[in-house]
Amino acid sequence: MEIQITQDLVRKESITPNDAGCLKYIEDFLSERGFVNETLTYGRVKNLWSINRKKGPLLVFLGHVDVVPTGPVDEWEHPPFSGHDDGTYIIGRGTGDMKGGIACFMSALARINPDELNFSLGFIITSDEEGPSRDGTVKVVEELLKREEVIDYCLIGEPSTLETVGDNIRIGRRGSINIELEVLGKQGHAAYPARVDNPIHKVVPFLDKLLSEVWDEGNEHFPPTSLQLTNISAGVGAHNVTPNNLHLKFNLRFSPQITGEEIQEKIKKFLEERGIAHKISFDLNAEPFYSNPGTFTNVVQNSISQIQGFNTGLSCSGGTSDGRFIAKTGCEIVELGPKFETIHKINEKIEKEELERLTDIYHQILLNLNEETNN
Ligand SMILES: [Zn+2]
Incomplete structure (x- = not known):
């Protein structure tokens, strides 16, 4: 049947x-x-x-x-x-x-x-x-x-x-949260580093922090919270031009040892500590x-x-x-x-x-x- x-x-x-x-x-x-x-x-x-x-x-x-x-x-x-x-x-x-x-x-x-x-x-x-x-x-x-x-x-x-x-x-x-980040910079000529504000350079220490962070240890039934970068894009297509901005998408699968709120606060703090001008949006699609x-x-x-x-x-x-x-x-x-x-x-x-x-x-x-x- x-x-x-x-x-x-x-x-x-x-x-x-x-x-x-x-x-x-x-x-x-x-x-x-x-x-x-x-x-x-x-x-x-x-x-x-x-x-x-x-x-x-x-x-x-x-x-x-x-x-x-x-x-x-x-x-x-x-x-x-x-x-x-x-x-x-x-x-x-x-x-x-x-x-x-x-x-x-x-x-x-x-x-x-x-x-x-x-x-x-x-x-x-x-x-x-x-x-x-x-x-x-x-x-x-x-x-x-x-x-x-x-x-x-x-x-x-x-x-x-x-x-x-x-x-x-x-x-x-596990819970799931999608995050979209735009790192703001200033477009310029690659030959004049003092006159550009390169968002690709700015995002590197942030990415380093993001990927090395231990969000929690999980528990008996849950694996530790994990993060995956899913998209990164910047650049105007020319070798001698630095971009104005950089777009980054990432997703976290999280255990009940941390809340969606806590994840958002941490990420905002990482950005502030590194003085990164940005726009960010969080989509908490599942607790x-x-x-x-x-x-x-x-x-x-x-x-x-x-x-x-x-x-x-x-x-x-x-x-x-x-x-x-x-x-x-x-x-x-x-x-x-x-x-x-x-x-x-x-x-x-x-x-x-x-x-x-x-x-x-x-x-x-x-x-x-x-x-x-x-x-
Ligand atoms: Zn199904």
Whole structure:
């Protein structure tokens, strides 16, 4: 069933923010299983909030149906929205990120009777995760908080696997900040150094400081904060002219040991200390989050071990995810999904066997959580 659902979803061309009928497809599936559906629309983005309410705690499955653009279509071995089955893999944009994960959870749900569960089950599915993420999960969570909806556990089906399904699960993510700097100088003739103010020379000691700075040491679950320069440009194209200004772009992935504010303050200080005339802008596009492992993390780890026969550690690696928004509800979060190796690439694909195993694990999670909430 998970293979069919993956193909059905991949065949809908849902490039952000267009859900292309994916939400209706999921909604129909959930309606048949006693869920109450609600579409929450913000701007051009449709989001699905669906719930099967019982007495016990609430587990929410969080996902997104939007996908990134395909890139050059003729470089794909099979059309990116064909959901082609080559015997081993299903190929297509969104197979791994993250229609496959959604399909597996739907399929796991079909194996049980949600009305016999000791806990409530909900879905938040957005169509704005790959894009600006302004009208998606963030808004749904705001609305649910306003309604005083209590979410206890959240399972995110984002790709997390390294090699074998379940070998890597995440309980947090690093933050991300983009910085654009313009170093101001004065254009002049290279032969008259006293009459120029060369922004390239001025930026060198600053770059040196930036690249040697230890921002923090990370912690048990997070690697230390890291910085990457992503663009540097200056010059007018002539050998004998020094430029008026220099543009620099860089990005930091940061742990919860430092805040976005603290990073901004430090960078401003480095510039001031070196007397560098500049213009700077900061875009804090994601705060880090960390979810304390408890009952639900335990259930997930046990389920993986039952199906796969190995123990899985906890990680906080990778880019950012919508987990940062749902973290505001205070729920316990685990991200568990398929391999992330081919996501966002040409020929994105997912192994059929991987879909089957992930469904088995999700199913086991539902069974084990049911046991847990029975006590
Ligand atoms: Zn994703």
